[in-house]
Amino acid sequence: MATAAPHDPLLVLDRAEKSFGAVRALVDGSITLYPGEAHALLGENGAGKSTLVKILAGVHQPDAGSLVVGGAPVVFAGPSDARDAGVSIIYQEPTLFPDLTVAENIYMGRQPTVAGRRIDRRAMNAAAREVFARLGVVLDPSRPARGLSVADQQIVEIAKALSLNARVLVMDEPTAALTGVEVRRLFDVMETLRAEGAAVMFISHRLEEVYASCQRVTIMRDGRFVRTAPIDEVTVDEIIRSMVGRDLDALFPKTTTEPGQVVLDVDGMSEDGVFSDISFQVRRGEIVALAGLVGAGRSEVARAVFGIDPRTTGTVSVLGEVLPAHRPRAAMAAGIALVPEDRRQQGLVMDLPIDQNMALASLGRLATGGLLRRSAERKLAADWARRLQLKFGRLGNPASTLSGGNQQKVVLGKWLSRDPQLLIIDEPTRGIDVGTKAEVHRIIDSLVAAGMAVLMISSELPEVLGMADRVLVLHEGRITAELSRADADEDSIMRAASGLTSGATA
Known part of the structure; x- marks a missing residue:
């Protein structure tokens, strides 16, 4: 529930x-943060959120406008000025020193010393434990940062901010790589910060998290402030309309199709210690979703089907042809395309131009006499950029210049240009805004309506329920339920994902 905001804002x-x-990245960046409040900042990719955050961090200096912190006008010449003013940024991917301890990362550059020379590790570890106790988190200050989960790395960053007496914490997509349990722990930490009088600015594409953790919301579009409202006075539809500037007729468009020929047939596939006895089929004109908790083996099954990971037993067939194990080239030749979970690390070469990325899976087809023609690359990229409604400056710009949603479209275009029989797509809309999510869903639906077979892995239950014709639920590397679209709901999927039920529905 929303709470009445105090009269004096922190920022x-x-x-x-x-x-x-x-390029005008920010036209009207306006936000007010109060103590004891979690405040969501929402907007599509390209709405100006990142630029606003970098202004608060002191990375960028605004061309116009004003910033007031603690009642006093400030100008941040750099990140150190922001830290000194009590503003800390917790990024999606923390940047700790892996070979230093947790406590050393928290107190880097300001370690307590004995006699002014030797680091007082006992005092440093004790101070770190005190901060973790304030957060209600158990973490060993003396352990190396290397090997910490992303969630624990974020806790270390929050502890560092508290040790610097930060009163304003900006959390930029902090839950993107977290499990459900880790997200709940982060929300508990946010509650602790609020109770201590801190202001938390929370940026997320997951609206259910915003409603669960925030009291107010500010929405941006095209670099401009649109509105601020108490979270319990604005509906999801109103938020989406404010973000995208239009009504989304369907976030999950679904064309009714009649499944046809079996494209993918997986029979008794196992990989020692990862998954066991996996059997299923995917037909033309249908979406089969792999659901389950993190660590259930969903992505590993997809990678084994494509041949990236080995399989110990079982067969994988495409249109009746058995594929050799651990050979991605054979999978590609048979008509399988894989859009991986991590588009930045596994789907794109971020420093390469957009058009070259789009052509990466089709180099053999574009070459003449063993020589690759740049004109052919550009033609292919321009064609798919148009089809996928890609938003870009120039096709010669690096892929790193694109928003997350447009990067995902480039990966899709790279594979769709091969005219695949089966599209495997892992976390199709992770980290992209609601408007682009609807576009990606529309693309997938149109492919299925045209007769393509799709195997989809998603951690978002609304996406699974909204898009899938059948749902296969995995628990600890085994299929525990097969559910039809009519019978699938959040309760049945979560029970099967937790190992509480085992069965199939035709």
Whole structure:
């Protein structure tokens, strides 16, 4: 429930502007953060959220507008000024020193010393334990940072902010790589921070998390402030309409199709210690979703089907042809395409131009006499950029210049240009905004309506329920339930994912 905001805000950013050359990244960046409040900042990719955050972090200086922290006007010349003013940023991917201890990371550059020279490790570890106790978290200050989960790394970053007496914490997509249990722990930490009087700015594409953790919401679109409202006075539909500037007729468009010929047939596939006795089929004109908790083996099954990971036993057939194990080239030749979970690390070469990334899976087809024609690359990329409604500056720009949703479209275009029989797509909309999610869902639906077979892995139950014709639920490497679209719901999927039920529904 929303709570009444105190009269004196901790931070006020008013009508900030920022341009990079001819590009106006921020036209009206405005937000007010109060003590004891979690405040969501929402907007599509490209709405200006990242630029606003970097202004608060002191990375960028605004071209116009004002920033007031603790009642006093401030100008941040750099990140150290922001830290000194009590503003800390917790990024999606923490940047700790892996070979230093947790406590050393927290107190880097300001370690307590004995006699002014030797680091007092006992005092440093004790201070770190005190901060973790404030957060209600058990973490060993003396252990190396290497090997910490992303969730624990974020806790270390939050502890560092508290040790610097930060009063404003900005959390930029902190839950993107977390499990459900880790997300709940993060929300508990946010409650602790609020209870201590801190202001938390929370950025997420997951609206259910915003409703679960925040009291107010500010929405941006095209670099401009749109509105601020108490979270319990605005509906999901109103938020989406404010973000995208239009009504989304369907976040999960679904064309009714009649499944046809079996494209993928997996029979008794196992990989020692990873998954066991996996059998299923995917037909033309249907989406089969693999659901389950993190660690259930969903992505590993997809990678084994494609041949990236080995399989110990079992067969994988495409249109009746048995594929050799552990040979991605054979899978590609048979018509399988794989859009991986981590598009930045596994789907794209971020420093390469957009058009070259789009052509990576089709180099053999584009070459003449063993020589690759740049004109052919550009033609292929321009064609798929148009079909997928890609938003970009120039096709010659690096893929790193694109938003997350447009990067996902490039990976899709790379594989769709091969005209595959089966599309395996792992976490199709992770980390992209709601408007682009609807576009990606529309693309997938149109492919299925045209007769393609799709195997989809998703951690988002609304996406699974909204898009899938059948749902296969995995628990500890085994299929525990097969559910039809009519019989699948959140309760039945979660029970099967937790190992509480085992069965199939035709």
